Amino acid sequence: MKVTILQFPGTNCEYDTEHAFKELGAKTQIVWHKEESLPSDTDLLVVAGGFSYGDYLRSGAIARFSPVMKAVTKYANEGGKVLGICNGFQVLTEAGLLPGALKRNENLHFISKHHTLKVENSDNIFLEKLDNGDIVNIPIAHHDGNYFIDEEGLKELHDNNQILLTYSDETGAVKNPNGSVESIAGVCNKAKNVFGLMPHPERAMESILGSDDGVKMLQGFMKS
Amino acid sequence: MTTAIINVSLKAGVLDSQGKAVHHALDSLHFKGVDDVRVGKQIVLKLSTDDKTVAMAEVEKMCEEILANTVIEDYKIELI
Numbered sequence: 001m002k003v004t005i006l007q008f009p010g011t012n013c014e015y016d017t018e019h020a021f022k023e024l025g026a027k028t029q030i031v032w033h034k035e036e037s038l039p040s041d042t043d044l045l046v047v048a049g050g051f052s053y054g055d056y057l058r059s060g061a062i063a064r065f066s067p068v069m070k071a072v073t074k075y076a077n078e079g080g081k082v083l084g085i086c087n088g089f090q091v092l093t094e095a096g097l098l099p100g101a102l103k104r105n106e107n108l109h110f111i112s113k114h115h116t117l118k119v120e121n122s123d124n125i126f127l128e129k130l131d132n133g134d135i136v137n138i139p140i141a142h143h144d145g146n147y148f149i150d151e152e153g154l155k156e157l158h159d160n161n162q163i164l165l166t167y168s169d170e171t172g173a174v175k176n177p178n179g180s181v182e183s184i185a186g187v188c189n190k191a192k193n194v195f196g197l198m199p200h201p202e203r204a205m206e207s208i209l210g211s212d213d214g215v216k217m218l219q220g221f222m223k224s
Numbered sequence: 225m226t227t228a229i230i231n232v233s234l235k236a237g238v239l240d241s242q243g244k245a246v247h248h249a250l251d252s253l254h255f256k257g258v259d260d261v262r263v264g265k266q267i268v269l270k271l272s273t274d275d276k277t278v279a280m281a282e283v284e285k286m287c288e289e290i291l292a293n294t295v296i297e298d299y300k301i302e303l304i
Contacts, residue, residue: 058293065290094293101295103234106241148238148296179241 001026001222004042006072006088008033008063013049013085013202020202020214021046024222033066044081044221045072047088049141049200059102059144060090069095081125081221082194086142089186089196098189098196099157100149105142106179112141114210115177117185117199118168121161124192125223129216135172136165136213138199140185145198147180147187154181162188165197226271226279227304232292233264267291276303 003021007014007030018028029039033052038045052063063069069091076082076097084092092098105111119127119134130136149157157163164186169175176183178198186197201214234240240262247261269286271279283301292299 057290061290061293093295101293103238103296104241106239108241108245146241150295179239 001043002039002041003028003044003046003221004039005030005046005048006033006068007031007048008050008052008066008091010052010054011048011050011087013087013200016200017046017048017085017202020205020218023205024215024218026222031068033063033068035068036071038068038071038075042075042080043223044083045075047072047082047084047091048202049086049088052087052091055087055144058090058094060087060092060094063087063091064095073097076189076194079191079193083126083221084194084196085200085202086145086198089198090144092194092196097194098187099153099162100147100181100184100187102144102198103146103148103179104144105146105177110141110143111145111177113139115140115199116168116170116175117165118172120163120166123161124164124188124195124220126188126195126220127164127217128220133172135168135170136217137204137211138201138213138217139203139210140177140199141203142178142198145178145180147184147198149181149184156190157184157187160190162190162192164188164195165199226273226276228269228271228279228283229302229304230267230269230283230287230291231264231300231302232267232287232297233262233299234296235298238296279303
């Protein structure tokens with residue numbers, strides 16, 4: 001199992017992500033954004049969190065034109081598994097690989113804290129170790145996490161079970177920290193090979209650090 | 225030379241939290257009669273061409289591809 005992790009100028013979660021997948025037994029490789037191809041043995045590509053290009057223009061807007069992104073789009077279109085965490089989610093929406101867009105948080109604050117999430121659809125490789133309705137405790141750390149999608153797009157997400165996670169309280173009732181449409185915290189594409197979420201499962205790998213719920217999530221990818 | 229002034233703002237119907245915060249601040253400073261506030265950004269480009277038609281086509285392409293995210297934003301282009 002080989003996990004390739006993208007690194008742009010301003011990415012800052014690539015080493016946490018590498019550590020998390022190594023703990024799960026994967027081989028990892030960090031790939032600089034100037035590369036024009038991905039390692040051929042990549043089983044999962046992770047677009048890690050951070051502040052690529054200082055969030056200039058819009059979060060993820062400039063990173064999406066980095067040389068490596070052509071290879072990422074090709075990899076995704078050929079069915080390769082892609083996971084975008086936080087800024088990675090923003091990059092994937094900007095690149096059109098995931099529907100919707102991430103706006104400034106409704107209260108305009110940078111939010112950094114643990115948050116409970118409700119699993120909405122687990123019929124995909126990312127969340128297959130969990131069940132619909134399960135609650136996980138995962139840190140969030142973002143300024144632009146306010147997920148927006150128009151009504152037509154939202155209907156498609158519902159029709160195809162593309163909503164992965166929503167922000168909730170411990171009982172599963174809606175608790176929306178950032179103004180996201182329907183409290184959405186993560187989505188996947190229609191083909192269910194590209195996943196994006198604002199929360200950081202790679203920061204929830206050990207209970208001594210607050211939660212190990214991220215293990216169940218990332219383990220979904222650990223097939224080979 | 226042509227100057228392109230591009231105003232990018234959130235689409236009507238997309239909640240503008242910054243606009244709302246500014247509106248609230250204006251209210252607390254007792255500026256009355258403000259019905260709505262929208263905050264956007266302005267991007268100014270200096271283009272080498274003198275041909276406004278060419279410039280407009282090029283800038284529209286730039287807006288669609290990178291300068292605006294048309295999922296949530298509208299843009300207006302003014303050429304001088």
